[in-house]
Amino acid sequence: MMLLVPADVLRPRRADEHFAAEADAARAAGMEVALVDHDALTRPDGAEEAVRAVRTSDTAWYRGWMLRSEQYAEFAAALRRRGVTLRTSPEQYRRAHELPGWYSSVTDVTPRSVWTVGDDYAGFARARAELGSGPAVLRDYTKSMKHYWNESAFIPELDDADSAWRVAQRFRELRGEDMTGGWLGRIVCSQLGPLFNGRMY
Known part of the structure:
Protein backbone atom coordinates (compact mmCIF):
# COMPACT_ATOMS: atom_id res chain seq x y z
CA MET A 1 0.00 0.00 0.00
CA GLU A 98 -20.87 15.66 -4.03
CA LEU A 99 -24.09 16.13 -2.06
CA PRO A 100 -26.44 14.22 -4.39
CA GLY A 101 -24.28 11.11 -3.95
CA TRP A 102 -24.43 10.95 -0.15
CA TYR A 103 -27.59 12.83 0.76
CA SER A 104 -29.93 9.84 0.78
CA SER A 105 -27.82 8.04 3.39
CA VAL A 106 -28.00 10.91 5.92
CA THR A 107 -31.43 12.46 5.37
CA ASP A 108 -32.37 11.85 9.02
CA VAL A 109 -29.42 13.86 10.35
CA THR A 110 -28.95 16.67 7.84
CA PRO A 111 -31.09 19.64 6.78
CA ARG A 112 -33.65 18.94 4.04
CA SER A 113 -32.04 19.73 0.71
CA VAL A 114 -33.15 20.31 -2.86
CA TRP A 115 -30.75 20.70 -5.75
CA THR A 116 -30.72 21.65 -9.38
CA VAL A 117 -28.63 20.61 -12.36
CA GLY A 118 -27.31 23.86 -13.79
CA ASP A 119 -27.35 27.45 -12.59
CA ASP A 120 -30.32 28.90 -14.48
CA TYR A 121 -33.11 30.90 -12.86
CA ALA A 122 -35.87 28.40 -13.69
CA GLY A 123 -34.12 25.57 -11.84
CA PHE A 124 -33.38 27.81 -8.88
CA ALA A 125 -36.99 28.95 -8.72
CA ARG A 126 -38.21 25.33 -8.74
CA ALA A 127 -35.83 24.40 -5.90
CA ARG A 128 -36.86 27.47 -3.90
CA ALA A 129 -40.55 26.65 -4.34
CA GLU A 130 -39.99 23.02 -3.33
CA LEU A 131 -38.32 24.07 -0.07
CA GLY A 132 -41.20 26.39 0.80
CA SER A 133 -40.93 29.50 2.95
CA GLY A 134 -38.38 30.42 5.60
CA PRO A 135 -34.59 30.74 5.72
CA ALA A 136 -32.13 28.65 3.72
CA VAL A 137 -28.44 28.23 3.02
CA LEU A 138 -27.22 28.26 -0.55
CA ARG A 139 -24.26 26.16 -1.75
CA ASP A 140 -23.20 24.02 -4.65
CA TYR A 141 -22.65 20.26 -4.54
CA THR A 142 -19.40 20.55 -2.53
CA LYS A 143 -18.95 23.98 -0.98
CA SER A 144 -20.73 26.91 0.57
CA MET A 145 -19.57 30.52 0.54
CA LYS A 146 -19.90 30.88 4.33
CA HIS A 147 -17.17 33.53 4.46
CA TYR A 148 -19.55 35.74 2.44
CA TRP A 149 -22.50 34.68 4.55
CA ASN A 150 -24.91 37.58 4.11
CA GLU A 151 -24.28 38.18 0.41
CA SER A 152 -23.87 34.69 -1.06
CA ALA A 153 -24.82 31.99 1.44
CA PHE A 154 -27.74 32.88 3.68
CA ILE A 155 -31.24 33.46 2.26
CA PRO A 156 -33.36 34.96 5.06
CA GLU A 157 -36.68 34.27 3.32
CA LEU A 158 -37.22 31.93 0.39
CA ASP A 159 -40.51 33.64 -0.44
CA ASP A 160 -38.57 36.80 -1.36
CA ALA A 161 -37.71 35.66 -4.89
CA ASP A 162 -35.70 38.73 -5.90
CA SER A 163 -33.50 38.72 -2.80
CA ALA A 164 -32.98 34.97 -3.01
CA TRP A 165 -31.91 35.23 -6.65
CA ARG A 166 -29.46 38.04 -5.79
CA VAL A 167 -27.79 35.71 -3.28
CA ALA A 168 -27.65 32.96 -5.91
CA GLN A 169 -26.13 35.30 -8.51
CA ARG A 170 -23.49 36.51 -6.07
CA PHE A 171 -22.68 32.91 -5.11
CA ARG A 172 -22.20 32.05 -8.80
CA GLU A 173 -20.00 35.09 -9.31
CA LEU A 174 -17.76 34.28 -6.33
CA ARG A 175 -17.41 30.56 -7.11
CA GLY A 176 -16.62 31.23 -10.77
CA GLU A 177 -14.98 28.29 -12.53
CA ASP A 178 -14.67 26.46 -9.21
CA MET A 179 -18.39 25.90 -9.00
CA THR A 180 -18.82 22.14 -8.87
CA GLY A 181 -19.75 20.61 -12.19
CA GLY A 182 -17.50 22.86 -14.22
CA TRP A 183 -19.49 24.94 -16.65
CA LEU A 184 -22.79 23.60 -15.38
CA GLY A 185 -23.13 25.12 -11.92
CA ARG A 186 -25.16 23.31 -9.28
CA ILE A 187 -27.20 25.13 -6.67
CA VAL A 188 -28.23 23.47 -3.45
CA CYS A 189 -30.65 25.03 -0.98
CA SER A 190 -30.52 23.47 2.47
CA GLN A 191 -33.45 24.45 4.64
CA LEU A 192 -32.44 25.47 8.14
CA GLY A 193 -34.01 23.49 10.95
CA PRO A 194 -34.64 24.93 14.44
CA LEU A 195 -31.40 23.33 15.69
CA PHE A 196 -29.33 25.82 13.69
CA ASN A 197 -31.18 29.01 14.71
CA GLY A 198 -29.92 30.78 11.61
CA ARG A 199 -26.24 30.19 12.41
CA MET A 200 -23.61 29.02 9.95
CA TYR A 201 -22.99 25.31 9.56
Missing part, protein backbone atom coordinates in the same frame (compact mmCIF):
# COMPACT_ATOMS: atom_id res chain seq x y z
CA MET A 2 1.26 3.47 -0.90
CA LEU A 3 0.30 6.89 0.43
CA LEU A 4 0.10 9.82 -2.00
CA VAL A 5 0.36 13.32 -0.57
CA PRO A 6 0.81 16.78 -2.12
CA ALA A 7 4.35 18.06 -2.53
CA ASP A 8 5.43 21.34 -0.99
CA VAL A 9 5.06 24.08 -3.61
CA LEU A 10 8.46 25.65 -2.85
CA ARG A 11 10.31 22.40 -2.01
CA PRO A 12 8.77 19.81 -4.34
CA ARG A 13 10.86 16.92 -2.94
CA ARG A 14 9.17 17.34 0.43
CA ALA A 15 5.58 16.76 1.50
CA ASP A 16 3.33 19.78 1.93
CA GLU A 17 3.66 20.84 5.57
CA HIS A 18 -0.05 20.15 6.17
CA PHE A 19 0.49 16.47 5.34
CA ALA A 20 4.14 15.99 6.39
CA ALA A 21 3.33 14.35 9.75
CA GLU A 22 1.05 11.83 8.05
CA ALA A 23 3.71 11.09 5.45
CA ASP A 24 6.29 10.53 8.22
CA ALA A 25 3.90 8.24 10.12
CA ALA A 26 3.19 6.22 6.97
CA ARG A 27 6.92 5.76 6.31
CA ALA A 28 7.46 4.73 9.93
CA ALA A 29 4.73 2.10 9.48
CA GLY A 30 6.55 0.70 6.44
CA MET A 31 4.41 2.28 3.72
CA GLU A 32 5.86 3.88 0.63
CA VAL A 33 5.05 7.58 0.26
CA ALA A 34 4.96 9.38 -3.08
CA LEU A 35 4.47 13.07 -3.78
CA VAL A 36 2.04 14.54 -6.28
CA ASP A 37 1.81 18.07 -7.64
CA HIS A 38 -1.58 19.36 -6.49
CA ASP A 39 -1.38 22.54 -8.57
CA ALA A 40 -0.81 20.46 -11.72
CA LEU A 41 -3.82 18.28 -10.80
CA THR A 42 -6.05 21.34 -10.90
CA ARG A 43 -4.88 22.43 -14.37
CA PRO A 44 -6.44 21.10 -17.58
CA ASP A 45 -4.37 18.16 -18.83
CA GLY A 46 -2.07 18.43 -15.80
CA ALA A 47 -2.57 14.96 -14.32
CA GLU A 48 0.42 13.34 -16.05
CA GLU A 49 2.72 16.09 -14.80
CA ALA A 50 1.19 15.80 -11.33
CA VAL A 51 2.12 12.12 -10.92
CA ARG A 52 5.56 12.10 -12.57
CA ALA A 53 7.26 11.40 -9.21
CA VAL A 54 5.14 8.26 -8.64
CA ARG A 55 7.36 5.38 -9.75
CA THR A 56 6.05 2.23 -8.06
CA SER A 57 3.07 0.11 -9.12
CA ASP A 58 0.79 -0.43 -6.15
CA THR A 59 -2.58 0.32 -4.59
CA ALA A 60 -2.60 3.84 -3.19
CA TRP A 61 -4.45 6.06 -0.78
CA TYR A 62 -4.64 9.77 -1.63
CA ARG A 63 -4.48 12.14 1.32
CA GLY A 64 -4.49 15.68 0.04
CA TRP A 65 -6.38 18.80 -0.89
CA MET A 66 -9.89 18.60 -2.29
CA LEU A 67 -10.22 18.00 -6.03
CA ARG A 68 -13.23 18.35 -8.28
CA SER A 69 -14.61 14.96 -9.28
CA GLU A 70 -13.42 15.27 -12.87
CA GLN A 71 -9.92 16.21 -11.66
CA TYR A 72 -9.86 13.15 -9.41
CA ALA A 73 -10.92 10.96 -12.35
CA GLU A 74 -8.04 12.35 -14.47
CA PHE A 75 -5.68 11.77 -11.53
CA ALA A 76 -6.84 8.14 -11.26
CA ALA A 77 -6.40 7.59 -14.99
CA ALA A 78 -2.87 9.02 -14.97
CA LEU A 79 -1.95 6.75 -12.06
CA ARG A 80 -3.46 3.70 -13.77
CA ARG A 81 -1.12 4.28 -16.70
CA ARG A 82 1.70 3.91 -14.17
CA GLY A 83 0.27 0.73 -12.70
CA VAL A 84 -1.14 2.45 -9.61
CA THR A 85 -4.75 1.95 -8.51
CA LEU A 86 -6.37 4.41 -6.15
CA ARG A 87 -8.13 2.67 -3.28
CA THR A 88 -11.07 5.08 -3.76
CA SER A 89 -12.35 4.87 -7.33
CA PRO A 90 -13.49 7.98 -9.22
CA GLU A 91 -17.10 6.78 -8.90
CA GLN A 92 -16.73 6.33 -5.12
CA TYR A 93 -15.04 9.71 -4.83
CA ARG A 94 -17.83 11.51 -6.68
CA ARG A 95 -20.49 9.77 -4.63
CA ALA A 96 -18.83 10.77 -1.35
CA HIS A 97 -17.72 14.23 -2.46
Whole structure:
Protein backbone atom coordinates (compact mmCIF):
# COMPACT_ATOMS: atom_id res chain seq x y z
CA MET A 1 0.00 0.00 0.00
CA MET A 2 1.26 3.47 -0.90
CA LEU A 3 0.30 6.89 0.43
CA LEU A 4 0.10 9.82 -2.00
CA VAL A 5 0.36 13.32 -0.57
CA PRO A 6 0.81 16.78 -2.12
CA ALA A 7 4.35 18.06 -2.53
CA ASP A 8 5.43 21.34 -0.99
CA VAL A 9 5.06 24.08 -3.61
CA LEU A 10 8.46 25.65 -2.85
CA ARG A 11 10.31 22.40 -2.01
CA PRO A 12 8.77 19.81 -4.34
CA ARG A 13 10.86 16.92 -2.94
CA ARG A 14 9.17 17.34 0.43
CA ALA A 15 5.58 16.76 1.50
CA ASP A 16 3.33 19.78 1.93
CA GLU A 17 3.66 20.84 5.57
CA HIS A 18 -0.05 20.15 6.17
CA PHE A 19 0.49 16.47 5.34
CA ALA A 20 4.14 15.99 6.39
CA ALA A 21 3.33 14.35 9.75
CA GLU A 22 1.05 11.83 8.05
CA ALA A 23 3.71 11.09 5.45
CA ASP A 24 6.29 10.53 8.22
CA ALA A 25 3.90 8.24 10.12
CA ALA A 26 3.19 6.22 6.97
CA ARG A 27 6.92 5.76 6.31
CA ALA A 28 7.46 4.73 9.93
CA ALA A 29 4.73 2.10 9.48
CA GLY A 30 6.55 0.70 6.44
CA MET A 31 4.41 2.28 3.72
CA GLU A 32 5.86 3.88 0.63
CA VAL A 33 5.05 7.58 0.26
CA ALA A 34 4.96 9.38 -3.08
CA LEU A 35 4.47 13.07 -3.78
CA VAL A 36 2.04 14.54 -6.28
CA ASP A 37 1.81 18.07 -7.64
CA HIS A 38 -1.58 19.36 -6.49
CA ASP A 39 -1.38 22.54 -8.57
CA ALA A 40 -0.81 20.46 -11.72
CA LEU A 41 -3.82 18.28 -10.80
CA THR A 42 -6.05 21.34 -10.90
CA ARG A 43 -4.88 22.43 -14.37
CA PRO A 44 -6.44 21.10 -17.58
CA ASP A 45 -4.37 18.16 -18.83
CA GLY A 46 -2.07 18.43 -15.80
CA ALA A 47 -2.57 14.96 -14.32
CA GLU A 48 0.42 13.34 -16.05
CA GLU A 49 2.72 16.09 -14.80
CA ALA A 50 1.19 15.80 -11.33
CA VAL A 51 2.12 12.12 -10.92
CA ARG A 52 5.56 12.10 -12.57
CA ALA A 53 7.26 11.40 -9.21
CA VAL A 54 5.14 8.26 -8.64
CA ARG A 55 7.36 5.38 -9.75
CA THR A 56 6.05 2.23 -8.06
CA SER A 57 3.07 0.11 -9.12
CA ASP A 58 0.79 -0.43 -6.15
CA THR A 59 -2.58 0.32 -4.59
CA ALA A 60 -2.60 3.84 -3.19
CA TRP A 61 -4.45 6.06 -0.78
CA TYR A 62 -4.64 9.77 -1.63
CA ARG A 63 -4.48 12.14 1.32
CA GLY A 64 -4.49 15.68 0.04
CA TRP A 65 -6.38 18.80 -0.89
CA MET A 66 -9.89 18.60 -2.29
CA LEU A 67 -10.22 18.00 -6.03
CA ARG A 68 -13.23 18.35 -8.28
CA SER A 69 -14.61 14.96 -9.28
CA GLU A 70 -13.42 15.27 -12.87
CA GLN A 71 -9.92 16.21 -11.66
CA TYR A 72 -9.86 13.15 -9.41
CA ALA A 73 -10.92 10.96 -12.35
CA GLU A 74 -8.04 12.35 -14.47
CA PHE A 75 -5.68 11.77 -11.53
CA ALA A 76 -6.84 8.14 -11.26
CA ALA A 77 -6.40 7.59 -14.99
CA ALA A 78 -2.87 9.02 -14.97
CA LEU A 79 -1.95 6.75 -12.06
CA ARG A 80 -3.46 3.70 -13.77
CA ARG A 81 -1.12 4.28 -16.70
CA ARG A 82 1.70 3.91 -14.17
CA GLY A 83 0.27 0.73 -12.70
CA VAL A 84 -1.14 2.45 -9.61
CA THR A 85 -4.75 1.95 -8.51
CA LEU A 86 -6.37 4.41 -6.15
CA ARG A 87 -8.13 2.67 -3.28
CA THR A 88 -11.07 5.08 -3.76
CA SER A 89 -12.35 4.87 -7.33
CA PRO A 90 -13.49 7.98 -9.22
CA GLU A 91 -17.10 6.78 -8.90
CA GLN A 92 -16.73 6.33 -5.12
CA TYR A 93 -15.04 9.71 -4.83
CA ARG A 94 -17.83 11.51 -6.68
CA ARG A 95 -20.49 9.77 -4.63
CA ALA A 96 -18.83 10.77 -1.35
CA HIS A 97 -17.72 14.23 -2.46
CA GLU A 98 -20.87 15.66 -4.03
CA LEU A 99 -24.09 16.13 -2.06
CA PRO A 100 -26.44 14.22 -4.39
CA GLY A 101 -24.28 11.11 -3.95
CA TRP A 102 -24.43 10.95 -0.15
CA TYR A 103 -27.59 12.83 0.76
CA SER A 104 -29.93 9.84 0.78
CA SER A 105 -27.82 8.04 3.39
CA VAL A 106 -28.00 10.91 5.92
CA THR A 107 -31.43 12.46 5.37
CA ASP A 108 -32.37 11.85 9.02
CA VAL A 109 -29.42 13.86 10.35
CA THR A 110 -28.95 16.67 7.84
CA PRO A 111 -31.09 19.64 6.78
CA ARG A 112 -33.65 18.94 4.04
CA SER A 113 -32.04 19.73 0.71
CA VAL A 114 -33.15 20.31 -2.86
CA TRP A 115 -30.75 20.70 -5.75
CA THR A 116 -30.72 21.65 -9.38
CA VAL A 117 -28.63 20.61 -12.36
CA GLY A 118 -27.31 23.86 -13.79
CA ASP A 119 -27.35 27.45 -12.59
CA ASP A 120 -30.32 28.90 -14.48
CA TYR A 121 -33.11 30.90 -12.86
CA ALA A 122 -35.87 28.40 -13.69
CA GLY A 123 -34.12 25.57 -11.84
CA PHE A 124 -33.38 27.81 -8.88
CA ALA A 125 -36.99 28.95 -8.72
CA ARG A 126 -38.21 25.33 -8.74
CA ALA A 127 -35.83 24.40 -5.90
CA ARG A 128 -36.86 27.47 -3.90
CA ALA A 129 -40.55 26.65 -4.34
CA GLU A 130 -39.99 23.02 -3.33
CA LEU A 131 -38.32 24.07 -0.07
CA GLY A 132 -41.20 26.39 0.80
CA SER A 133 -40.93 29.50 2.95
CA GLY A 134 -38.38 30.42 5.60
CA PRO A 135 -34.59 30.74 5.72
CA ALA A 136 -32.13 28.65 3.72
CA VAL A 137 -28.44 28.23 3.02
CA LEU A 138 -27.22 28.26 -0.55
CA ARG A 139 -24.26 26.16 -1.75
CA ASP A 140 -23.20 24.02 -4.65
CA TYR A 141 -22.65 20.26 -4.54
CA THR A 142 -19.40 20.55 -2.53
CA LYS A 143 -18.95 23.98 -0.98
CA SER A 144 -20.73 26.91 0.57
CA MET A 145 -19.57 30.52 0.54
CA LYS A 146 -19.90 30.88 4.33
CA HIS A 147 -17.17 33.53 4.46
CA TYR A 148 -19.55 35.74 2.44
CA TRP A 149 -22.50 34.68 4.55
CA ASN A 150 -24.91 37.58 4.11
CA GLU A 151 -24.28 38.18 0.41
CA SER A 152 -23.87 34.69 -1.06
CA ALA A 153 -24.82 31.99 1.44
CA PHE A 154 -27.74 32.88 3.68
CA ILE A 155 -31.24 33.46 2.26
CA PRO A 156 -33.36 34.96 5.06
CA GLU A 157 -36.68 34.27 3.32
CA LEU A 158 -37.22 31.93 0.39
CA ASP A 159 -40.51 33.64 -0.44
CA ASP A 160 -38.57 36.80 -1.36
CA ALA A 161 -37.71 35.66 -4.89
CA ASP A 162 -35.70 38.73 -5.90
CA SER A 163 -33.50 38.72 -2.80
CA ALA A 164 -32.98 34.97 -3.01
CA TRP A 165 -31.91 35.23 -6.65
CA ARG A 166 -29.46 38.04 -5.79
CA VAL A 167 -27.79 35.71 -3.28
CA ALA A 168 -27.65 32.96 -5.91
CA GLN A 169 -26.13 35.30 -8.51
CA ARG A 170 -23.49 36.51 -6.07
CA PHE A 171 -22.68 32.91 -5.11
CA ARG A 172 -22.20 32.05 -8.80
CA GLU A 173 -20.00 35.09 -9.31
CA LEU A 174 -17.76 34.28 -6.33
CA ARG A 175 -17.41 30.56 -7.11
CA GLY A 176 -16.62 31.23 -10.77
CA GLU A 177 -14.98 28.29 -12.53
CA ASP A 178 -14.67 26.46 -9.21
CA MET A 179 -18.39 25.90 -9.00
CA THR A 180 -18.82 22.14 -8.87
CA GLY A 181 -19.75 20.61 -12.19
CA GLY A 182 -17.50 22.86 -14.22
CA TRP A 183 -19.49 24.94 -16.65
CA LEU A 184 -22.79 23.60 -15.38
CA GLY A 185 -23.13 25.12 -11.92
CA ARG A 186 -25.16 23.31 -9.28
CA ILE A 187 -27.20 25.13 -6.67
CA VAL A 188 -28.23 23.47 -3.45
CA CYS A 189 -30.65 25.03 -0.98
CA SER A 190 -30.52 23.47 2.47
CA GLN A 191 -33.45 24.45 4.64
CA LEU A 192 -32.44 25.47 8.14
CA GLY A 193 -34.01 23.49 10.95
CA PRO A 194 -34.64 24.93 14.44
CA LEU A 195 -31.40 23.33 15.69
CA PHE A 196 -29.33 25.82 13.69
CA ASN A 197 -31.18 29.01 14.71
CA GLY A 198 -29.92 30.78 11.61
CA ARG A 199 -26.24 30.19 12.41
CA MET A 200 -23.61 29.02 9.95
CA TYR A 201 -22.99 25.31 9.56
